Amino acid sequence: GPHFIGTPGLPRWVEAGAVSYTHLDVYKRQLRGMSSPPTPEPDTILIVDDEPSVVEVVALYLQREGFHVRTARDGAEALLALSGERPALVILDVMLPHIDGLSILRRLRQNPAGNVPVILLTARGQEVDRIAGLDLGADDYVTKPFSPAELVSRVRAVLRLSLIHI
Numbered sequence: 236g237p238h239f240i241g242t243p244g245l246p247r248w249v250e251a252g253a254v255s256y257t258h259l260d261v262y263k264r265q266l267r268g269m270s271s272p273p274t275p276e277p278d279t280i281l282i283v284d285d286e287p288s289v290v291e292v293v294a295l296y297l298q299r300e301g302f303h304v305r306t307a308r309d310g311a312e313a314l315l316a317l318s319g320e321r322p323a324l325v326i327l328d329v330m331l332p333h334i335d336g337l338s339i340l341r342r343l344r345q346n347p348a349g350n351v352p353v354i355l356l357t358a359r360g361q362e363v364d365r366i367a368g369l370d371l372g373a374d375d376y377v378t379k380p381f382s383p384a385e386l387v388s389r390v391r392a393v394l395r396l397s398l399i400h401i
Contacts, residue, residue, distance in 0.1 A: 310334025326353075
């Protein structure tokens with residue numbers, strides 16, 4: 236089976252990945268000394284893309300997996316959405332009208348509270364965008380055309396990583 240490197244301070248079930256987000260949330264609250272934690276809300280994912288078909292399909296797949304979904308059609312809407320309630324993760328298209336995805340990512344990472352995980356959507360062959368995005372602090376990227384099921388799996392993987400780094 237897979238080999239898991241021990242993480243000090245986290246119980247075995249966290250390392251093995253055999254844990255729901257709810258369990259980990261409860262454990263994190265206990266670490267912070269809060270008793271009887273409220274039931275955590277499902278994670279909200281913000282999808283930023285100007286292609287309605289992409290937004291529709293990705294939203295459908297995420298909702299089917301139990302996520303809440305918010306959407307933005309361009310950079311201005313994305314910045315507005317991010318200034319409000321913080322999502323658990325942002326799926327961000329690089330090629331957006333007006334303010335491109337990399338500019339949004341740059342602004343997000345300059346903000347002290349801007350450590351929200353980001354998965355970039357890039358056009359195939361745009362290696363420059365992918366490198367720039369990762370250098371700016373993107374957590375992962377998916378190239379278009381992509382499998383919605385794979386994107387959902389990547390969302391889960393990035394969220395798992397962001398939870399372990401308390």
